[in-house]
Amino acid sequence: METRDAISLISKIRDKVNRFIGSEMMKHGVDGVGTSHGDIIYALFHHPRLTMADISKRIAKDKSTVTALVDKLVRLGYVSKERDREDTRVVYVTLTRKGSELKPVFESISKAMLDVFYSNISEQEKEVLRTLLLKVYNNF
Secondary structure: OOOOHHHHHHHHHHHHHHHHHHHHHHHOOOOOOOHHHHHHHHHHHHOOEEEHHHHHHHHOOOHHHHHHHHHHHHHHOOEEEEEOOOOOOOEEEEEOHHHHOOHHHHHHHHHHHHHHHOOOOOHHHHHHHHHHHHHHHHOO
16 A cells, blocks of 8 residues: 555545444434534534534534534424524524434444444554544644
């Protein structure tokens, strides 16, 4: 493998991880939720009420993209939106009951994905991988 193949390999791994997650979501009966939607839901598991701007920062997507993703999650019944009473420009997003019920599904899928991802990789290799990926990430 040539060193320049690393970027292609990272892209292919990302594609495989996304396909794995999508397949697992379908197995659990969760349809219409992509990985970007999952990032929003996951953020709301940890912070039950976030502004659209907070979500944008947490998932590293621009505000217009977040708006489209959140609107779809509203249509699917996983989240709700409400405007701030004092500043109507601010919109809060919260999980609905249906959205909250996804937590064990997400945890199960995450565990299964990590089991596959780190199969045959030692704890020391995991740390090296994490360190190297962080260095590459911080180069941008």
